Amino acid sequence: MPPTAPGTSTETKPLIDRLGLKPGHATIVGLQWGDEGKGKVVDMLAAEFDAVARYNGGANAGHTVVVGDQKYKLHLMPSGILYPGKFNVLGNGVVIDPEQLVSEIVGNRERGLKVDTTNLFISNRAHLVLPYHKAQDQLQEAAYIMPNALDQVVEGIGTTGRGIGPCYADKALRSTAVRMADLQDLNELRHKLHRIVPIKNATLKALSEYTGDTFEPIDADALLEWLKPLAEVLVPHITNTAGLLHRVTAEDKRILFEGANATLLDIDHGTYPYVTSSNCSSLGAHTGTGVPGHQVPNVIGIVKAYQTRVGGGPMPTQLDDATGDRIREVGHEYGTTTGRPRRCGWIDLVALKYTASVSGATALCVMLLDVLADLPELKLCTGYMIDGKPVDEFPACSDDLSKIEPVYETLPGFEGPVDQCRSIAELPENAQNYLKFISDFLGVPVVLASVGPKRDQSAVR
Numbered sequence: 001m002p003p004t005a006p007g008t009s010t011e012t013k014p015l016i017d018r019l020g021l022k023p024g025h026a027t028i029v030g031l032q033w034g035d036e037g038k039g040k041v042v043d044m045l046a047a048e049f050d051a052v053a054r055y056n057g058g059a060n061a062g063h064t065v066v067v068g069d070q071k072y073k074l075h076l077m078p079s080g081i082l083y084p085g086k087f088n089v090l091g092n093g094v095v096i097d098p099e100q101l102v103s104e105i106v107g108n109r110e111r112g113l114k115v116d117t118t119n120l121f122i123s124n125r126a127h128l129v130l131p132y133h134k135a136q137d138q139l140q141e142a143a144y145i146m147p148n149a150l151d152q153v154v155e156g157i158g159t160t161g162r163g164i165g166p167c168y169a170d171k172a173l174r175s176t177a178v179r180m181a182d183l184q185d186l187n188e189l190r191h192k193l194h195r196i197v198p199i200k201n202a203t204l205k206a207l208s209e210y211t212g213d214t215f216e217p218i219d220a221d222a223l224l225e226w227l228k229p230l231a232e233v234l235v236p237h238i239t240n241t242a243g244l245l246h247r248v249t250a251e252d253k254r255i256l257f258e259g260a261n262a263t264l265l266d267i268d269h270g271t272y273p274y275v276t277s278s279n280c281s282s283l284g285a286h287t288g289t290g291v292p293g294h295q296v297p298n299v300i301g302i303v304k305a306y307q308t309r310v311g312g313g314p315m316p317t318q319l320d321d322a323t324g325d326r327i328r329e330v331g332h333e334y335g336t337t338t339g340r341p342r343r344c345g346w347i348d349l350v351a352l353k354y355t356a357s358v359s360g361a362t363a364l365c366v367m368l369l370d371v372l373a374d375l376p377e378l379k380l381c382t383g384y385m386i387d388g389k390p391v392d393e394f395p396a397c398s399d400d401l402s403k404i405e406p407v408y409e410t411l412p413g414f415e416g417p418v419d420q421c422r423s424i425a426e427l428p429e430n431a432q433n434y435l436k437f438i439s440d441f442l443g444v445p446v447v448l449a450s451v452g453p454k455r456d457q458s459a460v461r
């Protein structure tokens, strides 16, 4: 379609309608390896929903939301907190670092945001990430890559070191887990910590001996003392959030489920073992909050206009050249949580077709489109080959993924700036063609293209 003049869009309908969402709840989920820009879309839509619920992950996720001139970095807090009058829920599937959450609660209160027992609800079934989980995460990573008898060179998972894996492992182990509900009875928690901490000390001691790190035993009573002031802030917010969300649903109110991390990092469906430890596809929204799948008719898949990855694991379209560096610099592709530089490359439509179907995407938002402006040509990976033979399924094994030779379709680039475009029709024709190619390949409509970090820098269909 030939472009119309930038900034001429005069749409005033609610965003929900402009995006063509069905009545009812919606899940927002990343379809790549994270950092797609979910926070911005959640933030834009939160105004039109009644509740925002996080369903997975922990402080390994992080997003920056820009409101006016203010930048908010949120790791655990749902983005709905930036809007008055919303219910914000941390569901049972989230793993909560109490120190991080308290610092976000207190920090946001100091910045004038309302965070109280009427707008922040924490699941009594959510698990706690404790300091020993972080220590275990870091030691486990170091231990895995230690030289061994076979002189194998191995790549670690490249975790964020935030204790996510060990916390979910304890959830599965059960006897060593601590849940938010445990903070409500500190006497009982003391007994629990005295059972758990010796087991953790034994694990950490053994790992430290193996890696050559110094081992400092944890003291159960000191841990409890550290937890007490945090519990004081958190306990008033702890409740049965599944029941709350069921009541919200029964009142015909709308819930926005906010996914952290992304579908390719899903423990079951992602690029195992280079994944995180939760169900971060849209499937996790249901186990992670207690709201069944049939009650969520909209799944908004968030896709970056190119591909990035941080941490270990293969990425078939990775560019180790000047174009990759340019994308990293223009797109500020450095982790919000760890500051690590992200690997950058062309958009991978084979991976996206897989994740769009696993997550059941009903609409797509293509983020950071402006970053690709002024590149002479744009490549899109449309096929995978291994040893010269086409691969017709997204590989289950990372070993196979590392052998992929991508097959590319090349489209002409588009000229910037595009940050003033407010509707897809205002984008340069080549940018529109790029979006159309993505949407046709995946069979899912592109309903929004983001052209800058601010809420209004969005070209909506």
Ligand code: IMP
Pocket (backbone or CB within 6 Å): 033, 034, 035, 060, 061, 062, 157, 158, 159, 160, 161, 162, 163, 164, 165, 260, 261, 262, 265, 274, 275, 276, 277, 310, 311, 312
């Ligand atoms: P963990 O979640 O800290 O255990 O890390 C496991 C893998 O997931 C590592 O490769 C991390 O870099 C990656 N990861 C976890 N959360 C995110 C995220 O929000 N964005 C991008 N990568 C992530």
